Amino acid sequence: MGKISPLKIDEIRGAINIVHYISQFVSLKKAGQNFKGLCPFHTEKTPSFIVSPSKQIFHCFGCGKGGNLFTFIMEYEKLSFIEALRRAADFAGIPLPEEDLQTQIKERTYFEKLYQINEIAAKFFEENLFKKENRNWLQYFKKRGLSEKTIRKFQLGYAPDAKTALLDVLKKNSVDLAEAEKLGLINRSYYSESFIDKFRHRVMFPFHNLSGKIIGFGGRQLREEQQPKYLNSPESPIYKKGSILYGLYQAINRIREEDYVILVEGYFDLLQLVEHGQTNVVASSGTALTDYQARLLGRYTQKVLLLYDGDAAGRKAALRNGYILEKNGLNAYIAVLPADEDPDSFLSKNDLKELEPYLKSQLTPIEFEINSFFEENPKPSLQDKNQFVMQLLENLLELNDPLKTGLYLPLISDLLQINEALLIEQYRKLEKRRRRWSKKEEPEAEITPEKEDRFHRGQYLAEAGVVYLLLNGDEKVRNFLVSQLSYDMFETPSFIEVYEAIVTELEERGIVDAKSVMLQFEEAVDVQAALSALDLMEFNDPFKFARDCIFQLKKWSLEKKAQEFQELIRSDHESQDAVAHYTMELMRVRKEINVLIKTHRQGDVEF
Numbered sequence: 001m002g003k004i005s006p007l008k009i010d011e012i013r014g015a016i017n018i019v020h021y022i023s024q025f026v027s028l029k030k031a032g033q034n035f036k037g038l039c040p041f042h043t044e045k046t047p048s049f050i051v052s053p054s055k056q057i058f059h060c061f062g063c064g065k066g067g068n069l070f071t072f073i074m075e076y077e078k079l080s081f082i083e084a085l086r087r088a089a090d091f092a093g094i095p096l097p098e099e100d101l102q103t104q105i106k107e108r109t110y111f112e113k114l115y116q117i118n119e120i121a122a123k124f125f126e127e128n129l130f131k132k133e134n135r136n137w138l139q140y141f142k143k144r145g146l147s148e149k150t151i152r153k154f155q156l157g158y159a160p161d162a163k164t165a166l167l168d169v170l171k172k173n174s175v176d177l178a179e180a181e182k183l184g185l186i187n188r189s190y191y192s193e194s195f196i197d198k199f200r201h202r203v204m205f206p207f208h209n210l211s212g213k214i215i216g217f218g219g220r221q222l223r224e225e226q227q228p229k230y231l232n233s234p235e236s237p238i239y240k241k242g243s244i245l246y247g248l249y250q251a252i253n254r255i256r257e258e259d260y261v262i263l264v265e266g267y268f269d270l271l272q273l274v275e276h277g278q279t280n281v282v283a284s285s286g287t288a289l290t291d292y293q294a295r296l297l298g299r300y301t302q303k304v305l306l307l308y309d310g311d312a313a314g315r316k317a318a319l320r321n322g323y324i325l326e327k328n329g330l331n332a333y334i335a336v337l338p339a340d341e342d343p344d345s346f347l348s349k350n351d352l353k354e355l356e357p358y359l360k361s362q363l364t365p366i367e368f369e370i371n372s373f374f375e376e377n378p379k380p381s382l383q384d385k386n387q388f389v390m391q392l393l394e395n396l397l398e399l400n401d402p403l404k405t406g407l408y409l410p411l412i413s414d415l416l417q418i419n420e421a422l423l424i425e426q427y428r429k430l431e432k433r434r435r436r437w438s439k440k441e442e443p444e445a446e447i448t449p450e451k452e453d454r455f456h457r458g459q460y461l462a463e464a465g466v467v468y469l470l471l472n473g474d475e476k477v478r479n480f481l482v483s484q485l486s487y488d489m490f491e492t493p494s495f496i497e498v499y500e501a502i503v504t505e506l507e508e509r510g511i512v513d514a515k516s517v518m519l520q521f522e523e524a525v526d527v528q529a530a531l532s533a534l535d536l537m538e539f540n541d542p543f544k545f546a547r548d549c550i551f552q553l554k555k556w557s558l559e560k561k562a563q564e565f566q567e568l569i570r571s572d573h574e575s576q577d578a579v580a581h582y583t584m585e586l587m588r589v590r591k592e593i594n595v596l597i598k599t600h601r602q603g604d605v606e607f
């Protein structure tokens with residue numbers, strides 16, 4: 001069993017100029033050292049797609065896609081890494097031995113081990129669903145209108161009503177049980193130290209990441225008394241809550257083709273739409289979208305159609321998520337179903353044809369909010385109307401998008417019959433006040449929900465930054481970073497993987513060969529995109545950049561701690577003694593944050 005050697009990969013890469021390759025698909029014009037063109041991954045009028053011949057990378061500053069030659073082929077031609085390699089080898093006229101193609105280049109890392117354990121579990125659940133003695137549970141899906149094809153496509157399954165059914169299978173496959181526990185597949189029982197299955201008598205929905213690997217599960221109750229209704233995998237090294245959208249992996253190609261995505265709430269809403277042939281759909285699984293999820297969708301399309309339950313809760317959720325999408329630069333539209341329907345119930349009685357008028361009734365979040373207001377208050381008092389306008393302006397301010405502000409202010413003025421000049425004046429006032437507040441708030445370490453988003457973005461950039469510098473920085477920078485970093489400072493699963501690979505290199509060989517590390521991540525398109533953006537920036541002072549990133553990461557992890565203590569203090573379940581203890585801890589963490597901020601500022605002066 002051979003594998004494609006790094007030398008061969010380098011040979012292929014070295015034989016092709018990325019500018020020539022991309023020119024087959026995009027018309028590129030010279031711009032300074034680089035080439036510029038209209039991005040093939042999103043619709044734009046002015047070019048923000050850059051190809052660098054000296055660095056042999058591409059990056060779009062509009063949609064964030066980027067990487068090297070192989071990333072481009074994978075993304076543009078929708079191929080796996082191996083297939084992309086073959087395509088490039090063909091282009092360069094380099095022969096590849098056939099058996100090389102059949103094995104993965106990637107070494108089996110820790111993460112792959114975890115994926116494999118989930119894979120074993122998923123297969124077990126799926127096989128169980130199709131066993132004779134479990135036909136009731138297969139019927140459960142079929143009664144809800146799902147065909148075997150859809151059931152198979154999403155690898156739905158059934159976890160038997162037994163204590164050690166999965167455990168036995170894991171043991172038979174010599175799975176490391178401690179890792180299976182980490183993945184939340186098994187738990188230690190209350191009475192003894194032995195393990196028992198966590199998912200019992202539930203229908204199972206595996207969660208896939210973007211490369212189709214299973215990173216977790218949702219299990220739905222089959223008896224009323226089973227709690228909770230939906231039991232989900234806990235966070236693990238490969239699964240972070242709020243980092244995936246259910247069904248995205250299966251929907252990616254159709255989303256690109258249609259250039260829009262339908263966002264629904266529940267698994268069954270999604271499966272029902274897929275069953276009816278509408279496959280560009282993802283599910284938010286009943287919680288508020290995170291900024292990360294919004295930006296994740298933004299990689300594939302700018303247009304999101306929210307199709308939520310027609311009741312009050314569904315409308316509220318649609319509006320909230322609509323604004324989150326807009327705030328992240330996407331265009332959200334809300335489609336409203338009749339009050340007592342959700343997509344699942346609607347499609348179990350009707351065809352896609354009957355759904356179409358609803359899909360076409362697209363309102364922007366602002367329009368939707370105004371409509372809802374007038375439905376609830378057919379004749380609003382002046383005071384109600386005033387209050388409502390202020391709320392709209394606050395929402396608009398939150399979007400922080402001058403273009404949308406320009407579009408929406410006249411619309412608000414029109415629909416609510418308010419003088420536009422007055423509206424603009426009011427908006428400016430709010431904007432000014434907001435800016436004053438944010439300045440005042442800075443030295444405080446208090447976390448508010450509005451600030452959290454900003455942290456997340458800063459956190460992501462800082463993680464990308466340290467990973468970039470670990471790979472590309474000089475020894476001084478790298479030693480500094482290694483001495484400061486720890487696993488718990490990372491949030492993004494793929495960056496943890498890169499960091500882990502670097503640490504392993506350092507431990508095993510004492511040096512980091514950036515090229516060999518990056519070879520392991522040729523397939524990780526999100527890592528490639530983040531690193532290509534940094535590659536195109538000029539750093540005057542990499543060491544200062546490293547310090548800023550570390551500061552950001554440390555601050556974030558302390559702030560997360562502070563938030564945890566705050567939640568404990570506010571919770572009703574803690575004793576007075578415990579609350580006193582947490583309050584002390586909170587003060588200590590706050591102090592630590594202040595010290596950190598102070599030292600960082602002083603550091604700035606010295607350098």
Ligand SMILES: [Zn+2]
Pocket residue numbers: 039040041042049060061062063064065
């Ligand atoms: Zn783009």
